[in-house]
Amino acid sequence: xxxxxxxxxxxxxxxxxxxxxxxxxxxxxxxxxxxxxxxxxxxxxxxxxxxxxxxxxxxxxxxxxxxxxxxxxxxxxxxxxxxxxxxxxxxxxxxxxxxxxxxxxxxxxxxx
Amino acid sequence: xxxxxxxxxxxxxxxxxxxxxxxxxxxxxxxxxxxxxxxxxxxxxxxxxxxxxxxxxxxxxxxxxxxxxxxxxxxxxxxxxxxxxxxxxxxxxxxxxxxxxxxxxxxxxxx
Numbered sequence: 058x059x060x061x062x063x064x065x066x067x068x069x070x071x072x073x074x075x076x077x078x079x080x081x082x083x084x085x086x087x088x089x090x091x092x093x094x095x096x097x098x099x100x101x102x103x104x105x106x107x108x109x110x111x112x113x114x115x116x117x118x119x120x121x122x123x124x125x126x127x128x129x130x131x132x133x134x135x136x137x138x139x140x141x142x143x144x145x146x147x148x149x150x151x152x153x154x155x156x157x158x159x160x161x162x163x164x165x166x167x168x169x
Numbered sequence: 170x171x172x173x174x175x176x177x178x179x180x181x182x183x184x185x186x187x188x189x190x191x192x193x194x195x196x197x198x199x200x201x202x203x204x205x206x207x208x209x210x211x212x213x214x215x216x217x218x219x220x221x222x223x224x225x226x227x228x229x230x231x232x233x234x235x236x237x238x239x240x241x242x243x244x245x246x247x248x249x250x251x252x253x254x255x256x257x258x259x260x261x262x263x264x265x266x267x268x269x270x271x272x273x274x275x276x277x278x279x280x
Contacts, residue, residue: 088266099257099272100212107266115267147211151266156203158268160211 059083061161063148069167070138078133078164080148088151089131090158093117093144100147106131107153138168171196171269173260179275186248190274192258193240202241203268204232205257212257215243248278 064079082089090105092115102115106125120142122134131150135142145165149158173194182188192202201219205212216225218234218241225232229248234241245252255275259268 090267092270097272100259100268100270102267102269105267116269149268153266155266156201156217156261156268157214158266160213162211 061148061150061159063146063161063164065164066162067165069169070135071169072138072140074138076135076138078135078146078148078166080131080133080161081129082131082148082150082159083129084150084159085128086150086159087128087153088155088158089125090115090149091121091123091131091133092147092149093142094147094163095144103133103146135166140168142166143168171260171262173258173269173271175256175258175271175274177274178272179277181277181279182248184248184250184278184280186278187244187246188248188276190243190245190256190276191240192242192271194258194260195239196260196262198262199236200261200263202234203259203261204241204243205259205270207255207257207273208253215256245276248276250278250280252276253278 061082087108091103092100104123106112148161151158176191204215216232221236229246232243255273257273259270
């Protein structure tokens, strides 16, 4: 039981490049979400999903896309990276209506 | 607008001290309040509080929710250097699992 896994752990992009951050969970959780964490800002919700085929925007969705084709996977796509997207990204999952979200180890992204 | 405020922003204590961290909220359709601990990695779950006045306890950590005064406290007794971390509170509204986090309290425990 690996829990929530994220790849890559570190990534450096140039402005304008696109990439996908991968997130997978093996706990059969219906709810999955993506957060970014910046110094002094806490964790801010980017996008979330309450089940396969259903996604919705969080607090800071601009510049990011998501899809949820399976229960296990919830990739986050950066369409055209900007320096403002330099951050640590966390993926999390939980059972429906449960508050206890399980977090992945994070991806540290730097956009030059 | 819903909001959650944590205080203090940071504090430094000596090993063995007792600390109290605060989380106040103004949230419509409030369902639960959660506490997480974050060291130099992903947040880990500590407590979820839904009912007012019922203390949750785990070892030296305990937490309680006051739904009338709209706040929660996290107590850590006999602090150890391993308690050094950022402590985050978050709330859930409605029926979804969507968490909204405060900015955290950074606790440093020194010898």
